[in-house]
Each structure stands twice: as structure tokens, then as C-alpha cells.
Amino acid sequence: MRGSILPAPEGGVDLPRRFAEEMGALIGPNFPSDIGLAVSGGGDSMAMLHLAALWARVMGVKLWVATVDHGLRAESAGEAALVAQACAQMDLPHSTLKWLGWDGTGNLQAAARQARHSLLNQWRGGVAHILFAHTQDDQAETFLMRLARGSGVEGLSGMMASQMIHPPEISVPSLEVENMPPKLPTRHGCWTVLRPLLTTTRAELRHYNRVLHVPFVDDPTNEDTSYDRVKARKLLDHLSDLGLSSETLARTAGRMSRTRVALEARAQSMSDCILSTRYEVQFDRTGFEVLERDTQLRLLARALQSVASNPYRPRENALEALLDRVLSGGDGVLHGGHVLVRRDIIWVIREFNAVKSLVAQTSPSEIWDKRFRCSGQNIGSFEVRAVSEEGLVQIDDLPKEIPRKALRVTPAIFDGATLIGCFRLGYGVRYVEEHRANPPMFGTTS
Secondary structure, eight states: OTOOOOOOOOOOOHHHHHHHHHHHHOOOSSSOOOOEOOOOOOOHHHHHHHHHHHHHHHHHHHHEEEEEEOOTTTTTTHHHHHHHHHHHHHHOOOEEEEEEOOOOOSSSHHHHHHHHOOOOOOOHHTOOEEEEEOHHHHHHHHHHHHTTTOOHHHTOOOOEEEEOOSSSSSOOOOOOSSSSOOOOOOOOEEEEEETTTTTHHHHHHHHHEEETTTBBBBOOGGTTTTHHHHHHHHHHHHHGGTOOOHHHHHHHHHHHHHHHHHHHHHHHHGGGGGGEEESSEEHHHHHHTSSSSHHHHHHHHHHHHHHHHHHOOOHHHHHHHHHHHHTTOOEETTTTEEEEEOSSSSEEEEEHHTTTTEETTTTTTTTTTOOOOOOOTTTSSSSEEEEEEHTTTTTTTOOTSSHHHHTTSSSEETTTTTEEEEEGGTOOOOOEEEESSSSTTTTOOO
């Protein structure tokens, strides 16, 4: 049946065909053997589950389904059970991934998103693609929220239909659940979110569910106006009278996305002004200052992301303010990075306060600051820390061409208070080398 035409349900909504076309555009024609689905039990994700199951049977793809139970509502366990029951009826493997990590502080939605990615990353095994059920309405709501924050092209381009996810910033306890995909090596630990429903409206999916009697639950937080997304959702009902429908806003986000790609390509082509990206990012000051402002912002954002191993771009207003300081010859701190403007070079280094208390062990070898790991034979049990002033004062001959602030965030090996090795500075034991545990983010798209 491979390549067969998918039927439409009664009612005229040809979602199966459109879903198949979107999947073909995203990862066709040579589809992977296994694909994951993140299914919450809501109307959008349950419709996606059934659409994907129909498509996978035709295309010969094995599906693996996961539900993240954030444990924030009493109903969440029942919603996960609903998904599990639906999967059992379709003979699909299903896992419930429970998050127990929120301590009640910080931004709940941001923490939940990071936890969701971390749980899925641990669960996915060798599966490199996971489907999310974001819709055209979600895209329009995201556009409005980012517009309210004063976002530029980067933010207003909205969600991408295909997005690579870097290793998560937070860890979760080891999973012990049933029906986990097989463990296989994957490139750099990255995986890809696919959003095949970004051109489909929530109303179309609800109609599909009604026609085919697909069970789903309505999350009560979807009516909680304390969330910005719910406010944006309700505002869209009024903006449609002015012609600002979800379709119009999503189309605008798509155009902004094309603009973003073009601007990103321009920034990538300006690599001549990048002098180094190993321990920090160094820009030739003259070459950087003659670039157009958008390219400067992009290069500066990537540099900050790189030194902090942060997949997320800094907020636009803060980034603009930092660039103004840099162009005026001033230093600044943002997003876990510290920018130093010197006579010929702009240095973007790790912020010292972000790493001064970080400690990793050499045995077993642990990653320090999400970037560096010790390697070598017969390494004893020592600590990896920022060399800091504590270590710098133990070295007689420091390179004068490197700012002291850049030196003090360099990873080094300590035995108690005694510095025993700093590979960058050629100090101490030579069998200990620090290297980037993950590929550098500078020059990649997030």
C-alpha cells in the first residue's frame, strides 16, 4: 500500500491527504523507519495521533507515542491514560513520562517546556524525529505574544515546521517506563521536532475529531487568562474582525521566517570578521563595526549563545542595548556572556558569575559548563573549575594578549586549592585536556 492515496473522512475535511503532503515535504521521500509522537490527550494532539497512525500504516513507518505528565493538575494522569487506551486500540506503543521537578519558582511554562524536551530526549532512544501538534492557531498566538514583547524578525518568524533540538539544559531522573524506543546512536544527541499541522486550524482538527469520534480532553488551563497564550487566543477572536485572522498572522510569520533565513545566510557569510570560536568568540573589531546592524545583532547573539551553550537567542531589546554599548566601546554582560571591547578585538567570553561555583569531576569524567570534558589516561580524582584568580596567581607567565577576564573563566584542574593543570595555558599535567563535549553552537540555527 506504500504511496496509496489516503481517504478523507466524511464531512469534506481532507486532513489525511494534507497531513501526508506535509510529512512528505518535511522528511520525504525516504522516511525514517521510526518516528515519535508527543501526545497530550488534547484535541489537537489526538487528531494528530489518528492522522499519523493512518499515514504510518500506509507508509510502513513504526510510531512510538509518549505523553508527558507534568503532574500540575489532578486530571493529568487520566489524560495520559486516555492516550494510552487509544494507542492500545491502534496497537501503538505508548509511554507516560512523569515530571516531578518543578520547585514552584521561576517561569512555569519555560520550566515545563525544558522538562518536556528533557524527558522526550531521554525517552526517544534512537528516534530522531518527534511530531508535535502545533497548529496554525498556535502559530498566530505565538506571533502575537512575541509582537507584544517587541520581538524582531527572529521572534516574529514563529515556530518552524522542522526544528533541531539541542541537548536539554536540565536533567531529569532516569526513566523507567514501558515501550521506550530502542537505543541507537544519534548525531550529537540532537533530535528534530516536526510540526506537520502548522497550516491546519484548530477548528479543522476539532471537526475531524467529531466526524471520526476521536476522544480527547479539554485542558481547563486553556481558559485561564493568567497565561499570555490564552490572552492572545481570546484577542484573536476580536482581531479577525479587522482581517487579522489566525491564517493572516501565520502567513506573516511564514514570510518573516523566509526573511530570517536570508538574514541568517548573510550573517553566516560574514565569517571573515570571526577570529576564534574555541574558548570564546573573538571578532575583528573593525570588521564587525562596518557590518549592517542586523548582521551585527545576529553575530553577537550567536556568540552569546555559543559561550553559554544556550540554544535560545537573547531578548531583542536587551541585545540591542548591548550592541549600542559595544559600538560605543563599552563592555557588557548578557545571556551568560560577557563582552569585552578592546583596541582591535571584541571578546565574547563566558560570564564569570555563571561559572564561578560550577564543579565537575575528572573521575568519572563529567562535563563542565555543558562544554568541556577532561580526557586522558590515568586521570586521578580531581575537580574541574574555572581557573579564576585562585588559579591565575599560581601561574608565573600569563599570555598578555588575552584579557585577564577571559583567562579566569578558562576550565582548569584543581586538587583542592592547588592548580595542577590548565591545558589552554600550557600549565601543569599535560595528559589532561579540556575539549568541547558538544559541537559549538556558533554558526548554527536554533
